[in-house]
Every structure is written in C-alpha cells, then in structure tokens.
Amino acid sequence: MATKHQHDHAEDDLSANEVRVLEALRDSKEPMSAYAILDRVRPSGISHPPTVYRALAGLESLGMVHRLKSLSAFVACGHGRCGGRFAFAFCRQCQRVEEISLDDEHYDDLVKLVPKDIHLEQTTLEFAGLCSACQAAA
Amino acid sequence: MATKHQHDHAEDDLSANEVRVLEALRDSKEPMSAYAILDRVRPSGISHPPTVYRALAGLESLGMVHRLKSLSAFVACGHGRCGGRFAFAFCRQCQRVEEISLDDEHYDDLVKLVPKDIHLEQTTLEFAGLCSACQAAA
DNA sequence: CTCGATTTGATACATTATATCATTTCTCAG
DNA sequence: CTGAGAAATGATATAATGTATCAAATCGAG
Structure with missing residues (x-):
C-alpha cells in the first residue's frame, strides 16, 4: 500500500490489489457484488474474500468506489473520486x-x-x- | 392472513406471524436483525428464517416496519405506519x-x-x- | 541487517437471505 | 356441507454476503 496513508489522495498510491479491484469495477460499469469482483480478479491472483473486501474498503474511503447498500454491491465512482455528496x-x-x-x-x-x-x-x-x-x- | 390483500390497511388484518414479529420489534425499540427477531419469536412457534422474512416483507409493504439497509436490520415504524417519506x-x-x-x-x-x-x-x-x-x- | 510495524494471504466461520417443495388452511362454487 | 383449488405457512436446504483471526511476507527505520 506504499505511502497512501501519508497523503490519501493520489491514484498511484493504490495498492496492487486496490488497482485490480478498481479496474474490475471500471470495466464492468455496472454494480458488482464483492464475490463477482472476486471471480473477476481471481486470474490476477486474488483468491479470498477478505482481500477483496479490504481493497474495497480502501477504495471506498478514498471515494473511488461507492457501495450501493440497496444492492449489496459496489460501483466505481463515476467521477473518478468524490466525497460523500x-x-x-x-x-x-x-x-x-x-x-x-x-x-x-x-x-x-x-x-x-x-x-x-x-x-x-x-x-x-x-x-x-x-x-x-x-x-x-x- | 385473512383478508389483508383486499384492503391493505387495517392492523387487525395482520397474520399471526406478522403480529408476533411486529411485537418483537416494538418491544425492542432498537433495530433487530431478522435472526434476532427469529430468536425472539421462537417461543411463540416461529422457527425458520423464511417465516420471519415473509412477515417482515408483509409488514414492510404496509409501512409498519422499515428496513435499515445500512444495518441489515429492521425497526417498527415510529408512527405505527407510514409511506415512503x-x-x-x-x-x-x-x-x-x-x-x-x-x-x-x-x-x-x-x-x-x-x-x-x-x-x-x-x-x-x-x-x-x-x-x-x-x-x-x- | 534486523527489529518491529504494516500489509497481505489464508483459513475458517458468522450472518443475512432465498429457492423450493410439502403441508395446512382458507374460500367459495356447487 | 363439502371438496377442489388457491393461498398461506412450515420446513429443508443452500446461496450470498461479510468478518474474525492468525500466519506469512514486506517494508522502513535505525
């Protein structure tokens, strides 16, 4: 995760797992469940739910991914990144x-x-x- | 469930299970998960998740119970019953x-x-x- | 380099939810 | 009243979602 927590804002501070998960979401451009993401990134080496959930938590805290509670699903932020509004x-x-x-x-x-x-x-x-x-x- | 679906609005048209679930929620006055409700109503004869979920669905469609998606939990409507507002x-x-x-x-x-x-x-x-x-x- | 801290990997499990079929109850036409 | 069909409920099984915990690897300061 490199230096992300020293200045929580540059895309290239994303961990490798965060990048993989984010790309899966951006590719889909539809909401995906955590397990759908897991299937999608499995070829790249991620193989356990906690890994996906951790990446999602990181991305969500950066505002780059949003969780749709009504669907128990996740989407990449349409603006790249945004706050709570x-x-x-x-x-x-x-x-x-x-x-x-x-x-x-x-x-x-x-x-x-x-x-x-x-x-x-x-x-x-x-x-x-x-x-x-x-x-x-x- | 008696005649509920002929005029979806009288409390005494609730099924026995709906009444039990609603009372559990009103007693608690805190949000409860479906399984917490199940534990609570088990003594009264309800013993399987689908029974609880069905009662909750009925109550929710009447506006007498609301689902908190952020918590995956349910609460009795504070007003007895209300629409989507x-x-x-x-x-x-x-x-x-x-x-x-x-x-x-x-x-x-x-x-x-x-x-x-x-x-x-x-x-x-x-x-x-x-x-x-x-x-x-x- | 090595110690300690942080991140990642892995296992196992907990929680939430639903599909499906069997059984019972209700309704109402006859 | 009764029996056939519809509706609701009960029961079983399993799917889908999410997390606690510990082990291993990695990184950075000294």
Whole structure:
C-alpha cells in the first residue's frame, strides 16, 4: 500500500490489489457484488474474500468506489473520486445505475434533517425504481 | 392472513406471524436483525428464517416496519405506519435509531434528483454518525 | 541487517437471505 | 356441507454476503 496513508489522495498510491479491484469495477460499469469482483480478479491472483473486501474498503474511503447498500454491491465512482455528496438511482430490473451529484444546496438541506445530537459521518441516498426501457418491456 | 390483500390497511388484518414479529420489534425499540427477531419469536412457534422474512416483507409493504439497509436490520415504524417519506439517523456505536419524517418540501426536493427515465418506487435515506453520548464516551 | 510495524494471504466461520417443495388452511362454487 | 383449488405457512436446504483471526511476507527505520 506504499505511502497512501501519508497523503490519501493520489491514484498511484493504490495498492496492487486496490488497482485490480478498481479496474474490475471500471470495466464492468455496472454494480458488482464483492464475490463477482472476486471471480473477476481471481486470474490476477486474488483468491479470498477478505482481500477483496479490504481493497474495497480502501477504495471506498478514498471515494473511488461507492457501495450501493440497496444492492449489496459496489460501483466505481463515476467521477473518478468524490466525497460523500452523491446519491444513486438504479433500476431494480436491469440494475442500470446512475450516480447523482448533490450540489451544496441539496446536500445542506439533507444535513438539516439530521438530529443535532448526532455527528453525521455518512449519508446514504438511494433511489430504486424501474427505468423506461424495463417498463416498456413489461 | 385473512383478508389483508383486499384492503391493505387495517392492523387487525395482520397474520399471526406478522403480529408476533411486529411485537418483537416494538418491544425492542432498537433495530433487530431478522435472526434476532427469529430468536425472539421462537417461543411463540416461529422457527425458520423464511417465516420471519415473509412477515417482515408483509409488514414492510404496509409501512409498519422499515428496513435499515445500512444495518441489515429492521425497526417498527415510529408512527405505527407510514409511506415512503421517511429517513433514519443512527449512531454507528450504540445503534440508537431515530426515524425522521420527510415533509413534502424535502421529499419533493429529493424526488427532483431522480433521472426522468426512472419511475421512482422506493427512496432510501440513511444518516450514520456518532451520537453525543458515544462521542463523550470515546 | 534486523527489529518491529504494516500489509497481505489464508483459513475458517458468522450472518443475512432465498429457492423450493410439502403441508395446512382458507374460500367459495356447487 | 363439502371438496377442489388457491393461498398461506412450515420446513429443508443452500446461496450470498461479510468478518474474525492468525500466519506469512514486506517494508522502513535505525
């Protein structure tokens, strides 16, 4: 993992495993479960779930990967990297995912909802629905 | 389950299992995993996971139970029952949970974020953080 | 170089969730 | 009332997701 924790921000500070996992996610451009990622990176030498989960945790803390809690799945950040001001919309049928950036105004409005006695650390905002294509198909 | 599906809205249309599961959740007043619920209702005769998950699905569709995706856990609705306009804030340390009602203004703002080509079915909004008590303890 | 710390690898297991089929219960047409 | 079909529940088995723990390798400071 080299010197990542001295200045948590340069892509080339990613560990080899993080790079492999990130590339798998970027290739897919669809959300992948940790085990789907594992299958995908197995040829490159990663062979155990904790290795994948560790890489994902690292990438998530850098904002380069986001976890979709509604799907128990992961996606590469559409912007390369971003902080906590994002949301996701996805189609429950075809699993197409759209990353949504929250502008300051929206984000600040959200934060106002949080009770005063909780120090906010992480916001999860996910919209599930059916995309036009899947509605048409139905 | 009696006549529930003819007019999805009266509490006394709940199945016996739904009543048991709902009471377990209301007793706890903290989020419970499906398996914690199972342990809790086992004395009353429920003994298999699918039974609990089925009851939870029914209760959730009635808005009487909400699933916290961030915790893979369930809570009884603080209002008895409510539609999709709610959010949760919880402390990652002590797991205390607060249900937040979204007023129309907030909700409509959120909905505007959803891409036009997705027909929204479900919104997940969850805030994770540390409550004052747990911060003090740290 | 070598000690200690950090990262990675590996094993094993815990937790969460669901597919499937068998059984029971309910409904209602006759 | 009754029996056939539908709906709900029970039970079994297993799939999918996630983590604790320790061992081995690697790295960096002294």
